[in-house]
Amino acid sequence: MKNIGKILKFIVPYWRKGSLNILLNLLSAVFALFSVTMAIPFLGILFQNEPAITTVGEFEYTLESAREHFNYFISQMIHTQGPTRALMFLSLLIIGMSFLKNLSHYLAMYFLAPIRNGVVKDIRNQVYDKIMVLPLSYFSETRKGDVIARMTGDVQEIENSIVSSLEMLFRDPFQIVIYLGALFYMSTSLTLFVMLLLPISGFVIGRLGRTLKHTSLKGQKKMGVLLSMIEETLGGLRIIKAFNAESMMRKRFQNSNSLYTNIMIRMQRRRSLASPVSEFLGTTVMIIIMVYGATLVLAEAGDLNSQEFIGYLMLFYLIIAPSKSFSGAMYNIQKGLASVERVQDVLHATNNITDRPGALPIKDFTKSIEYQNVSFSYDHFEVLKDINLVIQKGKSIALVGQSGSGKSTLADLLPRFYDVYKGDILIDGVSIKDYKIKDVRGLMGNVNQDPILFNDSFYNNIAFGVENTSHEAVVAAAKVANAHEFINASRHGYDTKIGDRGSKLSGGQRQRVSIARAVLKNPPILILDEATSALDTESERLVQDALFKLMKNRTSLVIAHRLSTIQFADEICVLHEGRIVERGKHSMLLKKDGYYRKLHDMQLFASG
Numbered sequence: 001m002k003n004i005g006k007i008l009k010f011i012v013p014y015w016r017k018g019s020l021n022i023l024l025n026l027l028s029a030v031f032a033l034f035s036v037t038m039a040i041p042f043l044g045i046l047f048q049n050e051p052a053i054t055t056v057g058e059f060e061y062t063l064e065s066a067r068e069h070f071n072y073f074i075s076q077m078i079h080t081q082g083p084t085r086a087l088m089f090l091s092l093l094i095i096g097m098s099f100l101k102n103l104s105h106y107l108a109m110y111f112l113a114p115i116r117n118g119v120v121k122d123i124r125n126q127v128y129d130k131i132m133v134l135p136l137s138y139f140s141e142t143r144k145g146d147v148i149a150r151m152t153g154d155v156q157e158i159e160n161s162i163v164s165s166l167e168m169l170f171r172d173p174f175q176i177v178i179y180l181g182a183l184f185y186m187s188t189s190l191t192l193f194v195m196l197l198l199p200i201s202g203f204v205i206g207r208l209g210r211t212l213k214h215t216s217l218k219g220q221k222k223m224g225v226l227l228s229m230i231e232e233t234l235g236g237l238r239i240i241k242a243f244n245a246e247s248m249m250r251k252r253f254q255n256s257n258s259l260y261t262n263i264m265i266r267m268q269r270r271r272s273l274a275s276p277v278s279e280f281l282g283t284t285v286m287i288i289i290m291v292y293g294a295t296l297v298l299a300e301a302g303d304l305n306s307q308e309f310i311g312y313l314m315l316f317y318l319i320i321a322p323s324k325s326f327s328g329a330m331y332n333i334q335k336g337l338a339s340v341e342r343v344q345d346v347l348h349a350t351n352n353i354t355d356r357p358g359a360l361p362i363k364d365f366t367k368s369i370e371y372q373n374v375s376f377s378y379d380h381f382e383v384l385k386d387i388n389l390v391i392q393k394g395k396s397i398a399l400v401g402q403s404g405s406g407k408s409t410l411a412d413l414l415p416r417f418y419d420v421y422k423g424d425i426l427i428d429g430v431s432i433k434d435y436k437i438k439d440v441r442g443l444m445g446n447v448n449q450d451p452i453l454f455n456d457s458f459y460n461n462i463a464f465g466v467e468n469t470s471h472e473a474v475v476a477a478a479k480v481a482n483a484h485e486f487i488n489a490s491r492h493g494y495d496t497k498i499g500d501r502g503s504k505l506s507g508g509q510r511q512r513v514s515i516a517r518a519v520l521k522n523p524p525i526l527i528l529d530e531a532t533s534a535l536d537t538e539s540e541r542l543v544q545d546a547l548f549k550l551m552k553n554r555t556s557l558v559i560a561h562r563l564s565t566i567q568f569a570d571e572i573c574v575l576h577e578g579r580i581v582e583r584g585k586h587s588m589l590l591k592k593d594g595y596y597r598k599l600h601d602m603q604l605f606a607s608g
Contacts, residue, residue, distance in 0.1 A: 007162055007340060010119040017111040018170070024108035025171040029178045031101035035094050036314050037182070108171065120159040127151050127346055135353045136417045140378075145228025146221075150346050153223050154339035161336025168329035172322035179319045186312050190293055194285065194316070219267055219338075222260040229253050289316060353416055359436045364524055365428045365443065368392045369414070369555065373423035376409055383409050385578040387423070393524075396556035398566035400599060401575035407559045410575070411527050414557065415441045445523035447547070449530035451514035453502035458487045459494040461502075462516045473520060481516035481546040483509070508542060515546045526556040563600055572596065 011018055077086045128151065139147070183191040233240065233249060240249055290313060297309045371389040375382065384406045391397045399407040412418055413425060416437055425432050432440050453461050462477055463469045474494065478484040486509055490496040502510040518526065528547065551558075560566045567586040574582035574595045582594050589596035 007119070007123075007158065010122050011115060013122075014115045014118055017115050020111045021108045021115070021170050022174070024104045024111070026174050026178070028101050028104035028108060028171075029175040031097050031104060032175070032318060033178060033182055033315070035097035035101060036318060037311060112170065116159070120155065123158060123343065124151070124155055127155065127343060130347050130349065133354075134349055134351055135419075136412070138349055138351075143225070143228040145225070145231045147346070148231065149223050149227045150342050153227070154342045157339035158336050158343065161332040162340065165329035165332045165336075168322075168326050172326040172329070175322040176319055176326070179315055179322075182315055183312065183319075186308060186315070187293075190289070190296070190312065193292060194289060219260065219263040221342075222256065222263055225256055226253075226260055229256060286313075286316065289313070353419055353437065355436055356433060360430065360434055362427065362435045362439045362443065365393060367428045368426075369525070370426040370429075371410075371413075371423070372426065374410075374413065374420050374425060375422035376406075376413060376418065376420055378409075383578050384413075387578075387580060389573060389580065391555060391557065392570075393555050394553065395570040396551055396558060396568075398558045398560055398569035398572045399575060400560060400563060400566065400572060400596065402599075405575040406578045407575055408529055411529055411557055411559055414525075414527065415444050415446075443523055444525045444527055445518035445521050445550075446527050447511070447514050447518050447529070447550075451502060451510040453498060453505075453510055453513060455497065455500045457492075457495045457497055458490070458513065461498065461513055462494075462520055464517055466520050469520060474516075477516045477520035478513075480519045480549050481512045482542045483512040483516050483546075487513075512542065512546055515550055519550055524555060526551060526554045528556065528558045528560075530559050530561055563596075574599075 074086055074090070077089060131147065131151070180191070183194070229252065233253070240246060293309055293312065369391040371387045374384055374387040376384040387410060389397070389410075399410060401407055409418070413420055414432070416432060419433070427435065427440070427443075454464070458478075459471070459474055462474050471494070475484060478487055478494075487494055487496070498504050498513070502513065505513070528551075556569075558566055558569060563586075566572060569586070571583060572586060572589055573580050574589070576595055582589055582592060582596050584592070590600060
């Protein structure tokens with residue numbers, strides 16, 4: 001149950017409202033207790049077996065003294081105004097107590113509402129914040145759909161199962177304790193008999209709850225698989241349709257969906273046992289008490305008379321409702337604990353890429369970027385081996401080579417998307433691990449092969465990540481990127497929405513918006529990852545022109561498949577199986593007649 005504590009810690013910021021909720025629940029229980037105990041003298045008057053109290057001592061702050069003075073007051077009212085008037089008074093008093101009880105209950109729920117919703121909001125925020133700081137390696141090893149399931153389905157399950165049970169956790173235990181205290185006060189022997197029966201029902205309910213948690217965990221994991229399949233399907237619809245694979249994907253999804261459905265059927269059947277089992281056990285205990293207590297009353301062997309025994313039963317009946325809802329809450333909590341574990345897996349995921357204590361700030365660099373004996377592996381598969389590379393400030397370095405040779409990985413190590421396993425990367429002679437991560441990434445602008453745009457306006461996509469920019473600056477960046485004309489020609493200009501991942505734009509237009517974003521950021525270091533490889537000739541010309549403007553007076557690391565785009569680089573590095581096997585300018589590498597020449601001739605043949 002330690003996971004409940006991890007959820008309850010989110011309640012701490014709302015302790016004032018929580019305290020008011022507990023206080024009002026206590027008042028509600030007290031008023032409910034009074035409304036029932038008022039029925040005892042009512043029944044005594046009705047059955048005409050309530051002995052009249054003619055004298056009373058000094059009032060003391062005890063329950064016995066309060067009870068004695070109240071009965072004396074009722075006796076005097078019966079004597080002076082008649083039993084009918086006394087019954088009317090007691091009826092109005094019971095109604096008043098009931099009103100105060102329900103008013104207190106409403107106010108308790110009023111203060112609980114912001115706690116319930118605030119806790120879920122804080123959990124969502126914390127999970128999202130954690131996802132923002134987790135390294136890319138975490139998402140390489142985890143299904144995206146499963147991460148989405150944890151952020152949505154599991155957090156929602158926590159709200160439905162645990163947070164929704166806060167009402168019962170804050171209210172029912174206090175009610176049970178107060179009512180049990182009153183039962184002990186009325187008859188210790190009969191209540192001790194009741195206490196012998198309660199652990200049996202508690203054991204049965206607890207047993208069912210543990211099986212529910214296990215089944216719920218399996219269901220949440222299967223939902224993660226389903227969401228992953230949906231995410232993959234939406235991202236790959238073009239390929240699915242092109243290969244006529246609709247029936248295969250449909251069958252795959254339906255099989256997983258059927259497994260999930262069967263798990264949920266089992267879970268809901270077990271969950272549905274909570275109410276009938278607790279009600280049956282409560283009714284059984286009630287009947288046993290009625291038989292046992294009535295035997296004592298009839299034999300005059302107990303400490304209760306007839307109307308007090310009826311009042312005792314009414315009071316015990318009050319315990320059944322909170323006990324039943326409390327057992328239901330425990331069922332819900334057991335079900336929700338599976339989701340808590342899955343959310344905690346994200347919150348406690350290891351983030352190895354963090355700022356070191358005393359990390360240095362850096363806003364610009366003056367000399368060079370240096371890779372020193374850098375090696376890197378994915379799952380024990382070595383991708384880069386002993387890379388040594390110096391990029392002088394203001395120079396452009398191009399990385400070429402076959403797919404899988406390590407070009408993109410080499411570029412991803414610079415902004416610390418991943419950390420090197422061996423060797424180091426230096427900026428101006430200082431390891432990038434000694435700088436603040438935010439500052440290191442602030443030095444860099446990225447333009448990727450697949451432009452990452454957001455379902456927002458042109459303006460907000462270009463201004464993404466740049467604070468306090470102006471419309472004029474955004475327009476100027478778009479002009480440098482050769483994007484101003486088609487943006488201005490769109491329906492709402494720079495306020496036009498571009499669709500999911502820029503789906504309303506062509507490939508060249510998306511790339512030029514991405515370049516405009518990099519222009520506006522105005523970074524001293526530029527990383528271009530195959531920025532023109534997926535474009536047609538006309539779009540490539542426009543994008544290439546924009547890239548030349550962007551690279552001017554900047555330090556650039558350029559990854560390219562099309563060798564025509566990097567002929568003017570200051571140095572070209574050829575990677576093969578994770579190593580730099582050749583380096584030099586375009587003309588010099590052609591004369592070497594090595595790897596670069598082979599790549600060059602292959603592209604000439606493919607285009608010729």
